[in-house]
Amino acid sequence: MDTLESIYGILFKTESTIYEVKKTNNFYKTILILLIVSFINALYISNSFLASIITTLTIFISIIFLGLFLSMFIALGSNFLGGNASIKDTLEIFIYSTLPFIFFPIFSLFFISKLFLFIWFFIIFSIGLKVLNNFSITKAIVSIFFYIRYFISNKLFTFSYYYLIFNS
Amino acid sequence: MLQYSIMEKKILTDKIFATLILIVCFTFSAISLYSKPKEYKKDLLKTNNLFNDLSSLNIVDDKPDIAIIDISGPIMYSSDDDPFSTNLGNANKIISSLEDIKNENIKAVLIRLNSPGGTASASQSIYQKIMSLRKNNGIKFFALMQDVAASGAYYIASACDKIYCSPSTITGSIGVIMQVMDLTSLGNKIGYQTNVIKSGKYKDIGNSFRKMSDDEKKLLQEMINDTYNEFLKAVSNGRNMDINLVRKLADGRIYTGNQAYANRLVDKLGTQEDAINDLAKLINVSGTPKVKNYNKPSWEKIFESFGVKLPLSNALKPIETNITLNKIPLMLYI
Numbered sequence: 001m002d003t004l005e006s007i008y009g010i011l012f013k014t015e016s017t018i019y020e021v022k023k024t025n026n027f028y029k030t031i032l033i034l035l036i037v038s039f040i041n042a043l044y045i046s047n048s049f050l051a052s053i054i055t056t057l058t059i060f061i062s063i064i065f066l067g068l069f070l071s072m073f074i075a076l077g078s079n080f081l082g083g084n085a086s087i088k089d090t091l092e093i094f095i096y097s098t099l100p101f102i103f104f105p106i107f108s109l110f111f112i113s114k115l116f117l118f119i120w121f122f123i124i125f126s127i128g129l130k131v132l133n134n135f136s137i138t139k140a141i142v143s144i145f146f147y148i149r150y151f152i153s154n155k156l157f158t159f160s161y162y163y164l165i166f167n168s
Numbered sequence: 169m170l171q172y173s174i175m176e177k178k179i180l181t182d183k184i185f186a187t188l189i190l191i192v193c194f195t196f197s198a199i200s201l202y203s204k205p206k207e208y209k210k211d212l213l214k215t216n217n218l219f220n221d222l223s224s225l226n227i228v229d230d231k232p233d234i235a236i237i238d239i240s241g242p243i244m245y246s247s248d249d250d251p252f253s254t255n256l257g258n259a260n261k262i263i264s265s266l267e268d269i270k271n272e273n274i275k276a277v278l279i280r281l282n283s284p285g286g287t288a289s290a291s292q293s294i295y296q297k298i299m300s301l302r303k304n305n306g307i308k309f310f311a312l313m314q315d316v317a318a319s320g321a322y323y324i325a326s327a328c329d330k331i332y333c334s335p336s337t338i339t340g341s342i343g344v345i346m347q348v349m350d351l352t353s354l355g356n357k358i359g360y361q362t363n364v365i366k367s368g369k370y371k372d373i374g375n376s377f378r379k380m381s382d383d384e385k386k387l388l389q390e391m392i393n394d395t396y397n398e399f400l401k402a403v404s405n406g407r408n409m410d411i412n413l414v415r416k417l418a419d420g421r422i423y424t425g426n427q428a429y430a431n432r433l434v435d436k437l438g439t440q441e442d443a444i445n446d447l448a449k450l451i452n453v454s455g456t457p458k459v460k461n462y463n464k465p466s467w468e469k470i471f472e473s474f475g476v477k478l479p480l481s482n483a484l485k486p487i488e489t490n491i492t493l494n495k496i497p498l499m500l501y502i
Contacts, residue, residue: 005179008186036190043197052201102190105197 003029007036010096014124018093018131030092034060037098044105067094074129077146083133093128097121232460233453234276234444235269237262243286243294243320256463257283259290263297265463270301276308276451278443278459279328285319288344288395295402298327308450312443313337313434318422322433323399326406329450331434332443337425340433342403342418344395346388351376407432 006029009017021029035056042055071090078085100120107114122144129140240256269277279298285291301307311317311325313333318341325331325339333339355361355377364372373384400418404411409432417431428434436442448457 002183004183004186004190007190008182011189040193040197043194044200046201049201102193105200106193109196109200 003032006096007033007099010099010124014127015131018096018128021092021096022089022131027088027092030095033099034063034095037101038063040102041104044108063095063098064091067091070094073146074143077143078129078133078135078139080146081133081135081139081143083129083135083139083143085129085132089132090129093125093132096128097125099124226456226458228458228460231272231458232274233451233457234278234447234459235265235274236278236280236459236461237265237269237463238280238282238461239294239321239324240280240282243283243324244290245287257286257290259286259293261463262294266294266297266301269462270305270307274307276447277310278440278447279309279311279324280314280440281311281317281321281325282314283318283321284316285321285323285341287320288398291320291323292398292402294324295327295406298324299406302327302329308447310443310447312440313339313425319343323402325434326403328406330436330443330446332436332438333425333428333434334439335425335429335437337428338422339425339428340417340421340423342399342414343420344392344399345420346392348374348380349376350379352379 006017006021009020038056038059039052042052042059046052046055068087068091071087071094074094075085075087075090078090098121100117103117104114106112107117125144126137126140129143130137133140133143238256239262243257243259245260246258266277298309302309309328311328311331313321313325313331314337316338317325317333318339322339322342360377362375362377364375366372370384370387373387374380396418400411400414403409403418404414407414417433423431423433425434425437429437436446438446444457444459
């Protein structure tokens with residue numbers, strides 16, 4: 001399965017594509033996809049071509065770092081729930097889930113809400129985790145929120161001058 | 169004529185669609201890149217804070233008349249040497265910026281606050297630093313509250329000579345909070361237990377997997393009260409208000425800018441321009457005062473020299489601010 005097939009498949013036929021991608025285990029393809037996502041968004045937000053090259057690198061690095069950080073906790077969460085995904089595999093799925101953001105410039109230019117892209121990202125990520133760990137979609141969703149629980153329970157035992165509003 | 173199987177046709181169709189999608193996305197991005205007006209590009213290179221300073225402010229790179237410090241997001245101590253840190257609530261960085269301002273003999277500082285608060289110790293340290301610079305170095309401090317400047321942010325603002333805000337700024341929330349999650353039922357449901365071996369009765373106080381006892385609650389309440397009294401003293405000293413009056417206002421409630429002004433918690437309802445102009449008059453600067461932002465993340469400074477608005481900040485924000493329960497109400501004119 002080559003890159004173009006993977007791009008189309010992840011966006012529109014997520015589950016079957018991720019099964020195929022999991023079999024081939026090609027990390028260079030993942031990097032290429034991330035570069036494509038980064039470059040499209042960099043062109044949109046930069047003000048010159050040179051700046052867009054630098055911005056591509058910064059977006060690329062920031063998604064890798066963010067993905068790595070989140071993957072550590074999400075892999076922990078999914079292992080806790082009976083899965084067996086590694087941090088590297090979870091990071092790959094995270095990177096694939098950023099594919100909907102290639103539509104970010106189009107959505108921005110036509111004033112369409114980008115919330116849809118975040119929902120799409122979340123759906124791909126959940127399905128990816130489900131396939132990767134071989135468990136249910138509910139457990140996949142719970143493992144995504146596992147990292148938030150970790151921070152809430154450990155970090156809030158401090159004195160805080162905080163204004164907090166709780167919604168349900 | 170090439171014969172394709174159904175499978176091959178399907179793969180070919182997927183590839184064609186993927187190519188079309190990529191071409192369309194690249195095209196739109198390229199159109200966006202080359203259609204940005206030249207004035208916008210010049211401003212990006214010139215200004216050092218895209219969202220706040222595209223205005224009439226005279227921003228300089230050398231010694232300014234007025235230093236600006238942004239305090240944004242949760243206020244707490246973070247590592248000083250993290251090159252990717254974009255946390256504008258990092259107390260170490262803020263105090264270090266204040267020290268730089270003192271060393272450069274700058275006579276006036278505008279603290280721009282957009283924060284729901286933070287840890288008690290970080291807020292106290294910044295407050296103490298401001299008070300010390302006011303007393304020992306004669307530096308004038310004005311605070312400008314933006315969307316939200318509650319709790320720990322108000323603590324810091326109360327150290328300033330004057331506080332400005334807009335009528336719908338959210339402020340107040342003078343008080344202390346501590347949260348400990350009670351996950352006992354969840355633990356019982358999923359069969360999760362902890363075995364705690366401890367040296368003292370209160371060593372595992374706040375353990376989420378057992379119920380908190382009454383004497384533990386009492387102990388924590390005493391600590392909260394102690395910290396609360398510190399907050400009251402700080403506001404009373406900073407604002408020259410009677411501590412009993414502060415106590416009446418400090419039941420933890422939030423105030424709009426209008427309400428805060430009516431209760432003397434802020435000095436003036438005004439904009440950034442008002443604050444800068446009044447500060448300039450106070451230090452006898454005529455004409456448009458020169459301003460400079462003193463606590464931008466260092467990586468943003470490097471990349472902005474290339475004219476690049478750094479997306480790194482946005483990507484890393486969730487890591488740095490994920491301890492907040494991110495439900496800040498904003499009043500919007502929509």
